[in-house]
Amino acid sequence: MQDSAMFFIPDFKGFDFFPHGTRINFMRVKGLSLALSLICMVASLLAMAVLGFNYGVDFKGGTVIEVQSLDGPADIPDLRGKLGELGLGSVQIQAFSEHDVLIRVETQPGGEAEQQAAMHAIIDVLGPGFEQRRVEVVGPAVSGELRRNGILAVFGSLIAIVLYVWVRFDWQFAFGAIVALVHDVLLVAGIFALFQLEFDLSIVAALLTVLGYSVNDTVVVSDRIRENLRRYKKMEINDLINTSINETISRTVLTGATTLAALIALLLFGGDVLFNFSLAMVLGVVIGTYSSVFLAAPLLGYLGVRRDGLASRDAAPAGERAETKKIERVG
Template sequence: MRLKLVPLDTTIDFFAIRRVTFGASLVAMIASVLVFAIIGLNFGIDFRGGTSIRTEAQNPVEVGAYRDAVQPLGLGDVAITEVFDPNFRADQHVAMIRIQAQDGEEAVTPEVIAQVESALQNLDDTLRFTAVESVGPKVSGELIRAAIIAVTLALAAVLFYIWLRFEWQFSVGAVAALVHDIVLTIGIFSILQIRFDLAIIAALLTIVGYSLNDTVVVFDRVRENLIKYKKRPLKEVLNLSINETLSRTVMTSITTLLALLALFVLGGDVIRGFVFAMIWGVIVGTYSSVYVASAVLLMLGVTRDWSKEKDDKSGGTQFGKSEA
């Protein structure tokens, strides 16, 4: 018995309220930009600068206990992660503690580091501090620039790829959807003031890939149906294509969300921001594939002169002789 989340013969008119949905997307993007400009992001240590302390102990690392020991010091953003390496001895337990730079300081002062060491050694007397490294504002600024360049290059590569595979109208629609997803993700992080670090940049790039995959699946079916149904209006072809791929879209989104929700609940504080970005990205990415990418394609229109159609008697594809 096969599970069907969506009937195979759906006939939903996705563009019946396209002005409302597209307008809502524009308003949400503008609001996200304004919130980002006014409130800004809660940058983590990677972007604000700070100090990393590497510890080693004979007893197993208890991240929660470490965090409870450091919290009374009032150091702000403190990230604690356990380091795993197959080359470690059985009694070698390593942790990485990252502390954000305090106000007016480029890095954590020696006095603060001494306080952290004292608090943790009271927790575990076998604890040793093997390395202390600081990240200054200059390095943080370079990381911000590198992150912006990475996202920009990803969008440019998507634009070029879709342009080559389809038509320029398709590429504009795909990039519009990706920009929509990224802007809304940054907006929600600004509103909720969730810590924004390099892991979130990785999440943004992953969202770009997920959203693009969903959009390309729809666009590929649109291209097939434009050839198959040469006389149908573009709106009908788009609706047909989205309905035909709806079952796949819903199944992919739900299974991905199930895995992400499990990570969000059970994965711990270290990856919670990354997982939240992914959950948000899956939701807005699925939405934008239909209500942004396809809506932009509908507004721009598309040329139906498909390369070999004039020279090939079969119309250039297996659907060349079909017409509705």
Template sequence: MRLLRLWPDESHFDFMRFRRLTFPLSAVLSIATVLLFLTVGLNFGIDFKGGTLVELQAKSGEANIAEIRHTANGFGFGEAEVQELSGQGNVLVRLPLQAGEQGQTAVMQKAHAAFDAGYDFRRTETVGPRVSGELVQSGTIGVVLSVVAVLLYLWFRFERELALGAIVGTLHDIVLTVGIFIITRIEFNMTSIAAILTIVGYSLNETVVVFDRTRELMRRYKTIPTVELLNLSINSTMSRTVMTSISSSLALLSLVLFGGEAIHGFAIVMLAGVVICTYSAIFVSTPSLIYIGLMLSGAKSAQRDSGLAQAAE
């Protein structure tokens, strides 16, 4: 019985020819993400900016969004954000952060007084300024330390050229993942940090698989051209890459469709992250070795020529 082949065993597809397109594309997307981050910013959730979040379920089965927004804005606590969820009559109301515990308590008292008659309170969350500040600090430190640890692992795991290529790919994946949050306006909260760290791990896994094969082929074929070597590395691991990407995407797609609102944003970002990491391992990390290798070779040649000149003098 012949097993299913997701990628031909003897494939010789030329992936490296696309580098002249994918490199400028990734550069433009990365720069655009940085600019959007500085100008538009992330849609921080209640975890990071504080405030009160209330999830309402209409008793009649149908929620009046305009009326809820008008009522919440009339509380006198600032502009409220009202979002209709996927469930029928299910609404999410975010109210701005108030000073002190008494301010936050007053928000909940007015919310219950205004909505108890027509809505059930399914969920309430209140985060004060101190807690939100601590969460921002802890989340930032956690992400930075995790990324630094991954980059150090890559530096010691591979030779210098391969390590630099892996670092380029990992940073590329992090930046574009943040871009997904900015463009879609998915709420950025503690779950989002978990999504970013998971994507970093997935990116690392994809890159290590390809680069392990690259290093193995470098020892086996010592005179093969760089472009041909990299194409051979990708083609020989493509069956595994396709299998991993498809299985991960199917699992995440089921979470997007049936996982509920609590993990909906996380699942969307993870699904986009799998696509980004797969693209990056093939069209960013691996092709970057061509340019990194040329640069290092040129630098070594220059140092050797400089040393010979000094010896001659």
């Protein structure tokens, strides 16, 4: 009875979205990828130096007005159209509930009088259907402090990541990681400068997130290279790096693809408020995946990563274990 009552459980096999055992010769294009990355980094620096950033209210100063709709849910597209006709420069509208709306207006030229006039013009356009709840003015001093803190946050994260990679691996791995991370930040920032997309605190948050994502990819590849350095004592370094990248490429591609699926949905359906943040994240994931495979790892071939340091690290614990066993036998 027990045998006849047993349930049949089918043996499902996993589906491979990405082929295993790839033999792509990434190191063959290491010179081309390094040259392309250097050109893009220089172009980004030029765009930031010549064109500058199109700073948002957070970094440029301005007025923040919180209003509540009294006649049902707020019509955000209609509000954008009405406020856009006022010619007040950058106007950001963010709905954080059906009835509550946050309006940010950049600092107006002409001083306090013009700023007050802009605020009254917005309130007049909104009409009696909206109740004013809160007004805050972000002055030049506060916006300058936010800008400095944002820059310090990015550079502080870079330094912390480099120290971590240096301690965990060797200086060659740390150097490759810092080049890749600086490359990622410069390219995303350069694209925003080139196309004059609005740059505010949300973009700084996106850059910090991209740094964490990119270093995660870089550490995975570096860890596999370190394992293979111990495993293949006589393999030529370029072949070893190639093997390591191929062994982790499925993880890299699938992780990037699943992350991009969520970010692209946010980019397409998140609205105007989240568009720039989503775009920075999408660019960062794509560029970060590229730099982990085509920049950070191939740089180790130029830097001459050594096996002797890894061997000495492994030899010490082995010697300690042998000494411990010898003491146990004597005892």
